[in-house]
Amino acid sequence: MSEEQIKPNTTVGKGGRSLRNWSVLAQLRKDIAADPASMDRLREDPVKTLVEAGFDMDEPFAGPGLQGLSLRELVDKTPGIDKVLPAIVSSALDAMEATPLLERALPRPTHVPSPEDDVLPALVLANANAVANANANANANGDGAEPVQSSTMWDRNRHLSLLQSGSPATWPGGLKDTLFATAALNFRLLKMSEAKITELIERIANDPTRKLYEKQVNDGLREGFEHRHGDNIVEVRVLVSQEGTRVIESASVRPA
Amino acid sequence: MRILESQSLTILTTDTCTASCAHCCMNSSPTRRGRLSAPQIRDYIDQAASSTTIKTVIFAGGEPLLLGEDLFLSLERVREKGMRSRLVTNAYWATSESRARDVTRKLRDAGLDELNISIDDFHLPYINSLNVKRAFDAAMLLDFESIIIAHCTGPNTKFNDRELDELLGVTLPRIYDEETGRKRRSGTERESVKRPYVAVSNSNVQYIGRGTVKLNMDDIPAREEWRSEAREVGGCPWAVRSPAISPAGHLLSCCGFEVAGNEVLDIGDLNQHSLAQLLNDADNDLALNVIAIDGPYRIMDFLQAREPGLPFRKQYGSFCELCQHIVTDATIREAFLKNISARAPEIAVIRQAAAEQIEKDLEFEWLYHKSDPVQPARDSRSGIE
Numbered sequence A: 001m002s003e004e005q006i007k008p009n010t011t012v013g014k015g016g017r018s019l020r021n022w023s024v025l026a027q028l029r030k031d032i033a034a035d036p037a038s039m040d041r042l043r044e045d046p047v048k049t050l051v052e053a054g055f056d057m058d059e060p061f062a063g064p065g066l067q068g069l070s071l072r073e074l075v076d077k078t079p080g081i082d083k084v085l086p087a088i089v090s091s092a093l094d095a096m097e098a099t100p101l102l103e104r105a106l107p108r109p110t111h112v113p114s115p116e117d118d119v120l121p122a123l124v125l126a127n128a129n130a131v132a133n134a135n136a137n138a139n140a141n142g143d144g145a146e147p148v149q150s151s152t153m154w155d156r157n158r159h160l161s162l163l164q165s166g167s168p169a170t171w172p173g174g175l176k177d178t179l180f181a182t183a184a185l186n187f188r189l190l191k192m193s194e195a196k197i198t199e200l201i202e203r204i205a206n207d208p209t210r211k212l213y214e215k216q217v218n219d220g221l222r223e224g225f226e227h228r229h230g231d232n233i234v235e236v237r238v239l240v241s242q243e244g245t246r247v248i249e250s251a252s253v254r255p256a
Numbered sequence B: 001m002r003i004l005e006s007q008s009l010t011i012l013t014t015d016t017c018t019a020s021c022a023h024c025c026m027n028s029s030p031t032r033r034g035r036l037s038a039p040q041i042r043d044y045i046d047q048a049a050s051s052t053t054i055k056t057v058i059f060a061g062g063e064p065l066l067l068g069e070d071l072f073l074s075l076e077r078v079r080e081k082g083m084r085s086r087l088v089t090n091a092y093w094a095t096s097e098s099r100a101r102d103v104t105r106k107l108r109d110a111g112l113d114e115l116n117i118s119i120d121d122f123h124l125p126y127i128n129s130l131n132v133k134r135a136f137d138a139a140m141l142l143d144f145e146s147i148i149i150a151h152c153t154g155p156n157t158k159f160n161d162r163e164l165d166e167l168l169g170v171t172l173p174r175i176y177d178e179e180t181g182r183k184r185r186s187g188t189e190r191e192s193v194k195r196p197y198v199a200v201s202n203s204n205v206q207y208i209g210r211g212t213v214k215l216n217m218d219d220i221p222a223r224e225e226w227r228s229e230a231r232e233v234g235g236c237p238w239a240v241r242s243p244a245i246s247p248a249g250h251l252l253s254c255c256g257f258e259v260a261g262n263e264v265l266d267i268g269d270l271n272q273h274s275l276a277q278l279l280n281d282a283d284n285d286l287a288l289n290v291i292a293i294d295g296p297y298r299i300m301d302f303l304q305a306r307e308p309g310l311p312f313r314k315q316y317g318s319f320c321e322l323c324q325h326i327v328t329d330a331t332i333r334e335a336f337l338k339n340i341s342a343r344a345p346e347i348a349v350i351r352q353a354a355a356e357q358i359e360k361d362l363e364f365e366w367l368y369h370k371s372d373p374v375q376p377a378r379d380s381r382s383g384i385e
Helices: A020-034 A037-044 A046-053 A071-077 A081-097 A121-131 A136-140 A175-181 A194-205 B038-051 B069-080 B097-109 B129-140 B161-168 B224-233 B275-283 B286-293 B296-306 B319-328 B330-368
Strands: A169-171 A211-217 A220-229 A232-241 A246-255 B008-012 B056-060 B084-089 B114-118 B146-153 B197-204 B250-252 B266-269
Touching: A020 A037, A020 A046, A020 A081, A020 B330, A037 A046, A037 A081, A046 A071, A046 A081, A071 A081, A081 B330, A175 A194, A175 A246, A194 A220, A194 A232, A194 A246, A194 B330, A220 A246, B008 B038, B038 B069, B038 B275, B056 B069, B069 B084, B069 B097, B097 B129, B114 B129, B129 B146, B129 B161, B146 B161, B161 B197, B224 B296, B250 B275, B266 B275, B275 B286, B286 B296, B286 B330, B296 B319, B296 B330, B319 B330
Parallel strands: A169 A246, B008 B056, B056 B084, B084 B114, B114 B146, B146 B197
Antiparallel strands: A211 A220, A220 A232, A232 A246, B250 B266
């Protein structure tokens, strides 16, 4: 494909390729789930409800069974459609109801963790995706050669899976429970919920920028991480086995 | 907010190259003349810094060193804007040890963080292998963050791992494990704390770009295991999230192959629209979301279920090979664009769930860094509409 063939591109994200109205419907679906009375409003005056929610009446709307006309065109050109419009909108919402949330479209890990492993799910997803991404062209253009340092930033897109390096640290059975049962570990200093503290520890254990030391031990390599959080220091130790698996050994908090 | 958010931007600075490699996914050659000007590149860097979450700017091509001083100015601009830079070169310039030292020093002084040097069977007719050795040795004396040797092999290639090790005089860790077809990082985190991080990014030759003209199918490795894994894994991590700018100033959804002008993957003209606007359009595009979330193999399965007669090949070596076929074969592309509306409801729901997750992540990101010396803004995500 040569550059001479380039023509102005006006279709990306527009018209039948736009997801904007579908995003509005997705939000509407959520609102209806939270407040069933909004379904009554939708049935009563679907156009008003849609417009108030941000639906663009003039944008072609493509979807299963829809022909890519804008809703305004549908309303203007189809006598009596106002009677069936609620049903049309309902069926669009139903199409989304049938969606298995995040199950189908997100990558599944190729390594299935054992039940006693509480593997960080997002990172596993990211690694699973990395499996499929060793492409020569990305290599040639630099994307296939993402060095470890490039991936140190916590990846905001992790739920949609981006390349990540290294294997994620996992919790050994029981450690997470004992963390909060042991007063000596001082987790109350953080004034955070247990869930947030757990997330914090996982984050630190997988953040090379927080790594303080490495030490060769009998079972492999011990990594020490420290993170200053407010007036406290959170310390996490991870054991890297000879096979490369990483397990959180311990976590503790002390005043800075 | 954008769901398909970009972390890196590849600037295909020029399609001119000193080589015409048979496997070149970009069709670069000495006879091509497309190139971006220094003011254009500067503008793109500034836009990336101010209105996106892009952290790394990759200079590729063609051969980016052919830009001369414009390249060094551009690297300096990336550094000024607080982003990282990566350069992909064939080392044509390393014709002597002193020249190799001068150029690598100049690149480092201009702020280059990561140096990628390409060498394989397909480069060797055009580039003296000693150039690569000289460039590598010179770079090792400097404090680059990483030095990566990009090495492409296939069933009929002669310059393989052993030859590469002999040339460099050292066996470097491999980023890609050819035996299992799985991408992994060799070694442990220990290497990540060393500077520079040095490795070979080895990959398989693909039936893509000029390869579709110059190579035969028996030059392409058949990896059944990879194919089944790719189908399982799903979404393409590069679509929109690793965009590129063509030498003519078009924003492309990826740099997988030469996609400029393609109805599906060419996002639009940066001479007419801002980078943020085009990224917003791409993020809002059903076709690109289907590629990013479902991925090429699921798209093939989806289309074959609806139109069994579509001319898919029996085998593909990678995401990009299959994606190229889907978006460049007129029959398949038409079927793709005609049928994907059926995926809209599910894609919309997935994106909504992703948006909620992003909000949670942002909240935690702020919490995580709240005691860092430079605390991020409460909502540091760019591109919010």
